[in-house]
Amino acid sequence: MNRHARRQYIELIGRDHYLESMEDRLTYAYDASGGQCLPEAVVFPENVAQVSELLSISNTYRTPVVPRGAGSGLTGGSVPLTGGIVMAMDRFNRIIAVDTDNLQAIVEPGVVTSRLHAAVEAQGLFYPPDPASMDFSSIGGNIAENAGGMRAVKYGVTKDFVMGLEVVLANGEVIHTGSRCVKDVVGYDLTRLFVGSEGTLGVITRAILKLLPLPEGKQTLMATFDSIGRAAGTVADIIKKGIIPTTLEFMDRHCIRAVAQYRNPGLPTGAGALLLIEVDGKRREIETDLDRVRKVCEANGALAIQVAKEKTGQEELWRSRRSVHAALTQLRPNWEEEDISVPIARIPEMVHMLEEIGRQLNVLVVSFGHAGDGNIHVSIAARDKNTPPENMRRAREAILKATVALEGRIAAEHGIGFVKRNQIGWNLDENTLALMQRLKRFLDPNGILNPGKMFPSTITCGSQIQP
Ligand SMILES: Cc1cc2nc3c(=O)[nH]c(=O)nc-3n(C[C@H](O)[C@H](O)[C@H](O)COP(=O)(O)OP(=O)(O)OC[C@H]3O[C@@H](n4cnc5c(N)ncnc54)[C@H](O)[C@@H]3O)c2cc1C
Structure with a gap:
């Protein structure tokens, strides 16, 4: 750390908000991806003026800056690959307004996602994005990753609810994108540029989020099948029939057994796969939709169909799904872990290919996820001691290649980070990728914001990480 930069950081935010002991640096060295690299310091700004000044100092002294929400990212987005400072957004934790007249919330990025849910629901409103990590992830991290969740089938993902942002650029300039107006075509849509930018283009310090009226009610149905193929076919049929449930999740037999052992012995451990389907809306619509869903499940040979009528039963089923990890x-x-998506109608093919890859490489391939929007989470482990270690890497590569072959995307909701930076070109043509890299260089010419992420790179911090 340049000593002038260090002195200026401390003068600006105070000793209490500038951490540099080994214990503190270790605490901010990793995220949920398992990657680890030590920052030189961790800073906790309190307001946009401090973020601006911190970035301006960093730009002058070329100190890398890694914005950090809750560190729950699964692709290493908040891991400081080249040291520098981690900018922890914990103190930006205010819900500034819940505007019931305009159905909007104005929030700071450090707000925990489920806290926002509770605050708006208390006023009869609804913020749909619900990543499984919502009890600990932050709104800033959700925006920077364009997080999805189970309700994406019906309501969409984070980008669909961000109306405007306050962002501090690498040189310290503060900009405001979007507005509080539903219709707004004033200039380029910069909000969309920053949503999903993984901390590489600017630091988000405030967001205007769209809200909806809270649905009158909801119900959950669980259907079990003898094979993952039948469950996947049912998903494709439900969507083809024009039924859009709130959530449409699936778990394969390995997940069912794992969760039964972990927290819910009531799950049908003999089944090959299960679907968890939630519908919401007005009470009469719920009944009609559930009936239609039930008929599609029956036509696809469901072994059992069960509706969880009581709130506690519904909550237990969803807690079970959230506890798969x-x-x-x-x-x-x-x-x-892999996080892929394919066009919904191609889910049965994808699931078949996953099984094939597992068989051919003697690797355990477990899949679960948000099947209703085409997003499959795949977990891979050695099947037994005869599995050669390199087969894990080969399996991941085969899964991503199969995804691309089925017109899918190699990252659905967990971002690129450093974990998939060298595969980004598998989904983007040369010109598109080059344009993205030029945009990055234009907005951050000294490359201080989250170096080594998103784009092909060989930057590592030694043996601690495995890109
Ligand atoms: C058990 C588990 C379940 C999960 N389930 C889901 C799921 O269902 N759906 C899903 O989409 N994801 C899921 N995730 C992944 C993760 O929770 C999301 O990516 C989440 O959005 C990350 O938020 P965070 O606050 O932890 O951000 P972090 O991990 O701290 O950061 C993520 C990225 O955002 C950047 N960033 C953070 N704050 C800012 C800011 N203010 N300005 C600019 N950049 C910023 C960071 O630099 C980094 O690149 C899950 C993770 C776990 C561990």
Whole structure:
């Protein structure tokens, strides 16, 4: 760390908000991807003026800056690959307004997602994006990753609810994108540029978010099938029939068993796959939609169909779904994960290919996720001691290649980070990728914002990370 930069940081935000002990640096070295690199310091700005000044100093002394929300990212977005400072947004934790007249919320990026849910629901409103990490992820991290969630089938993802942003650029300039107006075509849509930019283009310090009226009610249906193929076919049929449930999640047999062992012994451990389907809206619409969903499940040979009428039963089913990550980790400590999406009608083909890849490479391939929007989470582990270690890498590569072959995307909602930066070109043509890199250089000519992320790079911090 340049000593002039260090002195200026401390003068600006005070000793209490500038951490540099080894313990503190270790605490901010990693995220949920498992990647780890030590920052030189961690700073906790409190307002936009401080963020602006911190970036201006960093730009002058070429200090790398890595914005950080809750560190729950799965692709290493908040891991400081080249040291520098981690800018932790914890103190930006205010819900500034819930505007019931205009159905909007104005929030700071450090607000935890489920806290925003509770605040707006208390006023009869609804913020649909619901990543499974919502009890600990931050709104800033959700915007920077364009996080999805289970309700994306019906309501869309984070980008569909961001109306405007306050962003501090790498040189310290503060800009405002979008507005509080539903219709707004004044200039380029810069809001969309910053949503999903993974901390590489600017630091988000405030957001205007769109809200909806809270649906009158909801109900959850669980259908079990003898095979993952039948469950996947049912998903495609439900969407083809024009039924848009709020959520349409699936779990394969490995997930069912893992979750049954971990928290919910009531799950049907003998089934090959299960679908969890939620519909919401006005009470009469719910009944009609559930009936239509039930008929499609029956036509696809569902073994059992069960509606969780009571709130507690519904909540337990969704908690079970949200605990898949934790349940798999209890089963085996070392899983590698992929987050892919394919056009919905191609889910059955994708699921078939996943099974084939697992068989051919003697690798355990477990899949679950948001099937209703084409997003499949795939966890991979060695099947047994006969699995050669390099087969894990080969399986991941084969899965991404199969995804591209089916017109899918190699990153659906977890971002690119450093984990997939060298595969980004598998989905983008040369000119498009080059334009994105030029935009990055234009907005951040000294490359201080989140270096080594998003684009092909060989930057590592030694053996601690495995891109
Ligand atoms: C158990 C589990 C379940 C998950 N389920 C889902 C899911 O269902 N759907 C989903 O989409 N994701 C999911 N995730 C991934 C993760 O929670 C999301 O990517 C989330 O949006 C990250 O938010 P965060 O606050 O933790 O951000 P971080 O991990 O701290 O940061 C993520 C990225 O955002 C950038 N960033 C953070 N704050 C700002 C800011 N203010 N300005 C600019 N850049 C910023 C960082 O630099 C980094 O690149 C899950 C993760 C876990 C561990």
